[in-house]
Each structure stands twice: as structure tokens, then as C-alpha cells.
Amino acid sequence: MNGFAIQFAGALLITIGLGLVSGFLGTVFGLMLAILKNARTPRVAGLITAYTTIVRGVPELVIILLIYFGGTALASKIAGRYVEINAFTAGIVALTVVFSGYATEVFRGAIAAIPAGQAEAAKSLGLNAWQRWMFVIGPQMCRLALPAYGNLWISLFKDTALVSIVGLSDIMRVASVGAGSMRAPLTFYLAASALYLLLTTVTLVSIRSVERRYPALGR
Amino acid sequence: MRIVLAGTVFVAAMIPALPTRAENTRVITIATEGASPPWDGTNEKGELYGYDIDVGLDLCRRVNVQCKFVAQDWDGIIPALLVGKYDVIMSGMAITEKRKQSIAFSHPYAAGYNQLVVRKELGLDPGDTRQRLNLSAIDAGGKAVLERLRSILTGKTMGVLRSSNSEAVLKELFGDVVTLRSYDSLDNLKLDLAAGRVDGGLADYFTWRDFLETPEGAGATFLGPQVNGGLWGPGVGAGMRKDDGELLARFNTALDAAVADGTIKTLSLKWFKTDISPATSK
Amino acid sequence: MDFDTMIAAVMVLSSGLALTLSLTVMALMAGFVLSVPLAFMRAFARPALSRTVLSYTYVFRGTPMLVQLFLVYYGLGQIEAVRASVFWVILRDPFWCALLTFSLNSAAHTTEILCRGLQSVPKGTTEAATALGLKPMQVARLVTFPIAFRISLPAYGNEVVGMMKGSSLASTVTLLEVTGMARQMVSMTFAPYEIFIVAGAIYLLLTSLAVKATQFLERQLATDGTARRWRQPRFATTVPEHRLTTPMP
Numbered sequence: 001m002n003g004f005a006i007q008f009a010g011a012l013l014i015t016i017g018l019g020l021v022s023g024f025l026g027t028v029f030g031l032m033l034a035i036l037k038n039a040r041t042p043r044v045a046g047l048i049t050a051y052t053t054i055v056r057g058v059p060e061l062v063i064i065l066l067i068y069f070g071g072t073a074l075a076s077k078i079a080g081r082y083v084e085i086n087a088f089t090a091g092i093v094a095l096t097v098v099f100s101g102y103a104t105e106v107f108r109g110a111i112a113a114i115p116a117g118q119a120e121a122a123k124s125l126g127l128n129a130w131q132r133w134m135f136v137i138g139p140q141m142c143r144l145a146l147p148a149y150g151n152l153w154i155s156l157f158k159d160t161a162l163v164s165i166v167g168l169s170d171i172m173r174v175a176s177v178g179a180g181s182m183r184a185p186l187t188f189y190l191a192a193s194a195l196y197l198l199l200t201t202v203t204l205v206s207i208r209s210v211e212r213r214y215p216a217l218g219r
Numbered sequence: 220m221r222i223v224l225a226g227t228v229f230v231a232a233m234i235p236a237l238p239t240r241a242e243n244t245r246v247i248t249i250a251t252e253g254a255s256p257p258w259d260g261t262n263e264k265g266e267l268y269g270y271d272i273d274v275g276l277d278l279c280r281r282v283n284v285q286c287k288f289v290a291q292d293w294d295g296i297i298p299a300l301l302v303g304k305y306d307v308i309m310s311g312m313a314i315t316e317k318r319k320q321s322i323a324f325s326h327p328y329a330a331g332y333n334q335l336v337v338r339k340e341l342g343l344d345p346g347d348t349r350q351r352l353n354l355s356a357i358d359a360g361g362k363a364v365l366e367r368l369r370s371i372l373t374g375k376t377m378g379v380l381r382s383s384n385s386e387a388v389l390k391e392l393f394g395d396v397v398t399l400r401s402y403d404s405l406d407n408l409k410l411d412l413a414a415g416r417v418d419g420g421l422a423d424y425f426t427w428r429d430f431l432e433t434p435e436g437a438g439a440t441f442l443g444p445q446v447n448g449g450l451w452g453p454g455v456g457a458g459m460r461k462d463d464g465e466l467l468a469r470f471n472t473a474l475d476a477a478v479a480d481g482t483i484k485t486l487s488l489k490w491f492k493t494d495i496s497p498a499t500s501k
Numbered sequence: 502m503d504f505d506t507m508i509a510a511v512m513v514l515s516s517g518l519a520l521t522l523s524l525t526v527m528a529l530m531a532g533f534v535l536s537v538p539l540a541f542m543r544a545f546a547r548p549a550l551s552r553t554v555l556s557y558t559y560v561f562r563g564t565p566m567l568v569q570l571f572l573v574y575y576g577l578g579q580i581e582a583v584r585a586s587v588f589w590v591i592l593r594d595p596f597w598c599a600l601l602t603f604s605l606n607s608a609a610h611t612t613e614i615l616c617r618g619l620q621s622v623p624k625g626t627t628e629a630a631t632a633l634g635l636k637p638m639q640v641a642r643l644v645t646f647p648i649a650f651r652i653s654l655p656a657y658g659n660e661v662v663g664m665m666k667g668s669s670l671a672s673t674v675t676l677l678e679v680t681g682m683a684r685q686m687v688s689m690t691f692a693p694y695e696i697f698i699v700a701g702a703i704y705l706l707l708t709s710l711a712v713k714a715t716q717f718l719e720r721q722l723a724t725d726g727t728a729r730r731w732r733q734p735r736f737a738t739t740v741p742e743h744r745l746t747t748p749m750p
Contacts, residue, residue: 003263010265057708058701059666061680066701069298069693076303087304154563161565167291169265172567177261177290180254180406183413183435185575193564193572200563294688301691321691378675382688400595400675401685407575414578416593 004178004188011174012195018088018170019157019199022095026156027149029096030103035133037104038111048104055101060159064094068166091163091170098159102152110145111137143216150207157199161192171195246285247466248305249275249457253290254404255380255426257490258311261290270490271309274328275457277482281473292403294381297321300458306466308458311423313384313451323461325470327454327497328483332447333385335368335377336427336439337419338412343371348441354388354449365392368443372397378408378420384450385421391450412439425491454497506692510683510699517682518703520596524668524678527600529661532607539608540615540649541641554612561609567670569606574598574674599671603664610660618653619645651722658715662708669704679703 037048055063068090114137122136164173175192179185251259251271259269267288279286291299293310300308300322311331314324332351337343346368352361373396379386381401390399400417402408405426411417413435424445430436457474459467477483483496543554561569577583577592591597622645630644631637650657672681683700687693 003265007263007265053709054701054705057662057666057705057712059669059680059704061669061672062683062697062701062704065684066694066697069295069302069687069697158563158565161567165292167289172565174265175568176404176571177253177265177406178263179571179575180404180410181256181261182263183406183410183433184579185410185571186577186579189568189572189576192568193560196564196568197560204563294684295693298687298691298693302693381685402675403673410575410578414575414593415584416578416595 004174004182007169007174007178008171008191008195011169011171012199014088014168015157015160015170015195015199018091018095018160018163018168019153022092022099023153023156025092025096026099026103026152029100030107033100033104034107034111037108052101052104055097056105060094060098061162061165063098064091064162064165067094067097087163087166087168090166091160091168095156095159095163099152099156102155103149106145106148106152107141109148110141113144114140140216143214146207146211146214146216150204150211153203153207154200157203158196161196246287247279247282247307249279249286249288249307249309250291250296250300250305251275251288251308251310252293252296252404254293254406255311255423256429257425258423259309270329270486271311273486273490274477274483275307275309277477277486278457278470278473281476282469293383294403297382297458300460303460306459306463307470311455312458314454314456315384315450315452317387317450318458321461322458323463323467324456324458325467326474327456328474328477329487329495330447330454330497331451331495332424332445333388333421333451334424334427334445335372335419335421335442336412336431337375337442338415339438339440341375341418343442345440345442347444350444352444352446354446354451356448364444369393369396372419375418376400376416378402378411378417380405380408380422383422385423387450388446389421409435412436503692503695506690506695507699510686510696511703513686514679514682514696514700514703517677517679520671520676520678520681521665521668521707524596524599524603524671524676525661525665528603528607528668529664531600531604532611532664535604535608536611536615537646539612540619543612543616544619558609558612561606562613566602566606566667567673570599570602570670570674573602595671595674595676599668599674599676603667603671606667607660607664610663611657614653614656614660615649617656618649618651621652622648651719651724654715654719654722658712658719661711661715665708665711666704 033048033051037045068087071090071093118136118140119132122132127135160170161172164170164176167173171192175188179188182188251267251269253259253261253267255269257269259267259271262268267290272288275286275288289305291304291310296308296310296312297318299305308322309328311329312318313331314327318324334348346364350364352364357365369392372393376398377389377393378400379389379402381403386399386401389397400408400411402411405422408417408420408422409430412420415438419439419442427436427441431439431441457470459470474483478496484494487493487495539554539557542550543558544551546554573592574595583589583592591601626648627640627645630640635643668678669680671678672684675681677685679700683696687696690696
């Protein structure tokens with residue numbers, strides 16, 4: 001069992017790494033898409049809506065399987081030569097896609113909730129688009145989006161369990177390998193549950209403390 | 220535009236390109252299921268072990284390339300080879316006509332056989348479990364044996380590994396009378412057999428033998444003859460992509476040498492306690 | 502891209518549709534029934550009781566459903582006492598294991614959703630109902646819950662979609678619903694993209710329908726004038742008592 005404790009420690013790091021990297025990338029993409037969707041032509045907005053609808057309407061499991069198997073072929077075709085996408089990259093891409101799909105909608109909703117008059121007022125004060133975003137819209141949007149955005153992180157850490165299917169030694173995979181080879185499923189899946197609960201609790205506590213520090217303005 | 224550009228740069232940076240496929244520096248990646256000991260298993264440090272791994276490492280040494288083993292679930296093991304996740308499959312995989320349509324096989328490196336197991340509490344008469352039955356050449360006696368199995372298995376729930384030959388064989392022989400459950404891994408099938416969710420299963424003989432010796436496997440027993448041939452083909456081989464002809468040729472040369480100098484026999488005795496080295500390496 | 506495979510996949514995967522739908526619908530129904538009393542406890546009961554409910558919802562919402570499914574399926578199956586008990590009749594079957602896990606998971610999410618709805622019902626409304634002489638049970642049934650349900654509907658819609666997608670996990674315990682069929686077919690044809698794309702499209706269709714249905718229901722229950730104008734005559738004739746039980750006068 002000791003060997004498995006070490007494995008679980010490594011798996012915890014992999015799961016955290018997966019979550020942090022894909023959450024960060026997903027946030028960046030989600031923010032870009034949300035801004036594009038609010039500002040650009042209807043066609044761009046339509047494309048982005050299609051993206052978020054598909055990502056949010058298809059099971060995460062199916063997205064991960066598609067990217068794992070389809071990713072290498074697609075990337076090779078685009079690059080014109082063989083491109084290797086390892087399990088970690090495939091996992092990150094899949095989770096980033098999922099996270100950005102939801103994050104786009106969260107950010108878009110938050111931006112839409114800011115009264116249009118604010119942007120107009122800022123404009124009349126002579127602020128350019130960048131300044132309007134940095135000083136007026138952005139800060140308010142972040143605060144408005146925070147609670148829903150926090151939930152996305154919790155879902156993200158739970159979704160990392162699905163990535164075990166592509167062979168990454170994350171918490172779930174170590175648990176199922178251990179459950180099978182030691183024939184002790186109860187112990188191993190309980191251990192996995194405890195680790196996931198730890199991760200989601202830490203996420204929840206951090207999000208809550210940020211929320212308290214930056215409550216939505218004017219509420 | 221800046222955002223789009225940044226996005227493109229970002230996507231490009233995400234893809235770790237590995238263009239180096241020159242043969243001399245190439246690291247060969249070999250996939251194995253890691254859940255079917257003694258062929259291949261995973262120990263508590265997370266390392267892969269077993270006959271597949273030992274034979275693979277020996278072949279790599281002979282071919283003089285660096286090798287790395289990775290674990291891959293069985294039902295995706297061929298698709299992932301085809302898209303280039305790794306270069307070789309060594310996972311107790313039988314050489315079959317159907318698989319040959321998708322991938323190339325080395326000469327066999329083992330001649331395995333398979334057997335049914337059932338839970339003891341069903342009280343079924345196991346019959347002669349040391350008898351061999353070649354599905355490619357069934358005589359009248361063989362037919363009678365299969366008929367008997369068919370009648371006693373009627374209405375039972377049988378587990379198999381998803382996308383395995385056992386699945387195909389069981390479907391073909393008894394598909395209309397038994398309920399088939401397909402599992403992601405043999406380890407999960409064993410858990411369900413121990414829990415009594417399935418009445419039995421069909422899989423590789425050696426995997427079962429190791430399992431039946433464990434406390435959890437004590438409730439199960441072999442049923443009927445040891446079967447081979449038919450869909451299982453000439454034996455177990457290493458799978459490679461069809462366009463990887465050079466690697467295949469080098470593996471075959473190494474394999475012939477390993478059979479000739481008795482290495483395969485030694486490893487077979489180490490893991491299976493029987494010599495199941497292939498009869499001829501052709 | 503091979504279109505013949507895709508067409509074949511549409512046919513094969515459709516045969517898993519019934520299982521996907523029955524798992525989803527039954528889990529949602531069981532989860533909802535379970536969550537209504539839990540949500541009331543969580544929102545209004547003594548702190549000790551409320552915290553007990555919270556600990557249940559917290560654990561089920563804080564761990565992946567895949568782990569929960571494996572715990573119920575493989576974990577419970579390992580215990581001798583469970584195998585000897587009457588529950589084994591149910592737990593022996595992968596379908597019931599999946600349904601049990603999904604229901605408990607859905608109940609946990611729905612409890613929190615409804616609890617938030619219950620807590621945001623204006624105090625004045627319930628006080629007014631009490632002043633009119635309604636008993637506590639009647640207030641809960643006729644006033645608090647209907648209002649809370651309407652407030653919760655958008656969030657509950659997400660739960661419906663989530664459960665529909667979550668049912669794909671049943672494929673990991675040998676069930677052949679849409680994803681199970683897809684994985685089975687991939688392992689036979691070695692054509693992962695075509696088949697998983699078809700599977701994705703089927704789920705997209707299902708979830709879109711679920712979203713549309715929720716939006717329709719939201720419109721039906723909306724309290725601003727537009728939707729109600731054409732709602733009232735439709736229901737007033739067939740369901741005379743509807744106005745009484747409908748949320749929000």
C-alpha cells in the first residue's frame with residue numbers, strides 16, 4: 001500500500017497541474033471569446049455561440065475521447081508532418097476547450113450585466129477602447145463573474161477525473177489501477193474521493209475569500 | 220487582430236512538435252494494457268511488469284534502440300497506435316485476420332490459449348479442463364464439447380474484455396444464449412466475478428490461473444477445454460503500423476534470434492511456468 | 502472522414518438512446534423527489550439538520566461522479582455484508598448502480614439549487630400567506646415552493662443538461678448507452694473520430710432539446726404580462742384549479 005501512497009501523491013500533483021494549466025488557458029480563451037462576442041460582427045458572434053453551444057452540449061467524456069484520438073491526426077494534417085500530442089497535452093487541450101466554453105458564457109453574461117451607460121460615459125470622457133476595458137468594464141465584470149467563475153473551477157477539478165481514460169496517471173487512474181490490481185476498490189475509490197474533496201474544498205475556500213475581498217460593486 | 224494573432228501563436232506553442240523520427244535516435248514507445256498479469260500488469264509503484272514487458276525489453280536490446288513502455292486501455296489500443304501515440308503494441312495481443320486489416324504483426328512471440336471460468340457456486344460440471352480444443356479444426360468430439368458448454372451456459376451472464384477475441388468468440392459460439400458484458404479491463408471483470416455480478420468469463424488461460432490462486436479468485440473455477448485457433452489465430456504478436464515496415468523487419472529478426480537462443484523459453488517459464496514459446500517463428 | 506461509417510454509427514448509436522434517456526429521466530425524477538424535502542431542511546431547518554444535509558450535498562458535489570459510480574459499483578460490491586443483503590438484488594445490476602449514483606448526485610445538486618430558490622422567496626410573501634390563514638404546510642406547498650421553483654428553473658435546466666451528459670459515464674460500468682455503443686463500435690471498426698463525432702452530435706441534439714424545453718417552461722411560468730396572456734386561456738379551461746396551484750398569482 002505504501003507504494004500506492006507515493007503514487008497518489010504524484011497523481012495529486014498531476015491532477016493539480018492539469019487543473020491549473022487548463023483553467024488558466026481556458027480563462028484566457030474564454031475572456032477573448034467573450035470580448036469578441038460582445039464587440040464584433042454578428043457572424044463572429046454566431047461562430048462563438050456555436051462553439052460554446054457545442055462544448056456545453058456534448059459530454060466531457062466524448063470531448064476528451066475525440067481530442068485524444070482525433071487531436072494527433074488533426075494537428076498532423078495542419079502542420080503537414082507528424083505531430084505528437086502526448087496524453088498530458090491532450091488532457092489539457094480537452095479540459096481547456098471545456099473550460100473556455102463555459103467561461104465565455106460566464107464572462108459574456110457579466111459584461112452584459114454592466115449598464116451600457118457606463119461605457120458611453122467613459123467614451124464621452126475621452127477614454128479609448130483599451131482604457132474603457134481596463135478601468136471601467138473589466139473590474140466590474142470580474143467581480144460580477146466571480147461566483148459563477150468559481151463554480152467552473154470546481155467542475156474543472158472534477159472533470160480532470162475523466163482524463164484518466166487517456167492514460168494519464170492522475171488520481172482516478174491510480175485509483176482504478178490500484179483497485180484492480182490490489183482488488184480493493186472500496187479503499188482506493190474512497191481515497192480518491194477524499195483527494196478530490198480536498199481539491200474542491202481548497203478551490204471553494206480560495207474563491208470565497210476572493211469574493212469577500214472583491215464583492216460585486218454596487219450590490 | 221492582435222488577439223487572433225496571439226491566439227495563433229499560442230496554439231502553435233501548445234503543440235510540442237517532435238519531428239525527429241530518424242531511426243538511429245528514435246525512442247520506441249511500446250503500449251501495453253498493464254491489467255492482465257502475467258502478460259502485463261502494474262505493480263504498486265505504478266511500474267509495468269510481465270512477460271510482454273520482458274520480451275519487449277529483450278527485443279529492444281537486440282535491435283539496439285531505446286524503448287519506453289506506456290499503459291493504454293485495451294479498447295483504444297489499436298486506434299491509438301494508428302494515430303501514432305506509440306509505435307508498438309505488446310499486450311498479449313493475438314494475431315488475427317481482422318486486426319491484420321488495420322495493423323501489421325511481428326512473428327508470434329507466444330502461443331497462448333484461452334479458457335472459460337465460472338463461479339463455483341453455480342455447481343456446473345467443469346468437464347475435462349486439461350483438454351485442448353483448436354477452433355480451427357473442430358471434429359465430432361469437439362462439437363460435442365461445445366454443445367455441452369452451450370447447454371450449461373444458457374441463461375448465464377458472461378464477462379469478456381471489450382474488443383478482445385474472447386468477446387468475438389463468445390459472441391459467435393454462445394452469443395444467442397448468454398448475456399454478454401464487455402469490460403474496460405480484465406481487472407474489473409475479475410472484481411465483478413468475485414462480487415458475483417457475472418457468472419463467468421472467457422479470457423487468456425494464464426491470466427485466469429493467476430487470478431484463481433488469489434483469495435478473491437477462490438470462488439471461481441475453470442470450465443471446459445483450453446481453446447485456441449479460430450479467431451485467435453497463430454498466437455500472440457507485437458503490433459505495429461503497416462507503414463513501419465523497417466521496424467517490423469528488425470523486430471522479427473530480433474525475435475527469431477530470441478526464440479533460437481532460448482530467451483523466449485526462459486521468459487515464458489519465468490512468467491507462465493510453462494513453455495509457451497511459439498512452435499515456429501514463422 | 503468516412504461517411505458510410507458515420508451513417509452506420511447513427512444507426513448503431515441510436516440503439517443506445519433508450520438507455521441514455523431512461524437513465525437521465527429516471528435519475529432526474531428520483532433526484533427531484535428526493536431533493537424537495539432536503540431543500541426545505543437545508544433552507545429552513547435547525548442548523549444541525551441543515552448542516553447534515555449540507556454535508557451530503559457537499560460530498561456529492563465536491564467529488565467527480567465517475568468516482569461515485571465506481572464506489573457504488575465496485576466498492577460496495579466488495580463488501581461481503583452488502584452481497585449477502587437484500588440490496589444486492591439491486592446493486593448486482595449495473596443499471597441500478599448507475600441509476601442510484603446518478604439519482605444521489607442529481608439530488609445533491611438539485612437540493613442546493615432549490616435551496617437557493619427557497620431562500621430568495623421574499624419574506625413578505627410567506628408572511629402574507631400566513632396572515633391569510635394558511636397552515637405552514639400549505640404555505641410551503643402553495644406559495645414558497647412554486648415561487649422557489651420558478652426562480653430555480655434556469656439553474657435546474659443546467660442540471661438537466663448536466664445529467665444528460667453525465668449519463669455517458671454509465672459506459673464505464675458495462676452499460677451500452679450511446680457512449681457505450683460508441684466505444685464498442687470504435688473497438689470494432691477502429692474509426693474513432695467518425696463515431697465519436699456522431700455520438701457528440703446525438704448528445705448535442707438531446708441537450709439542445711432539453712434547453713429548449715426548459716426555456717419553454719420558463720416562458721410558461723413567467724410572471725411578466727407577455728407570456729401569461731396566452732397561457733391563461735389555454736390552461737384555465739382544461740385545468741380549472743390551475744390558477745390556485747400555479748406559482749405566483
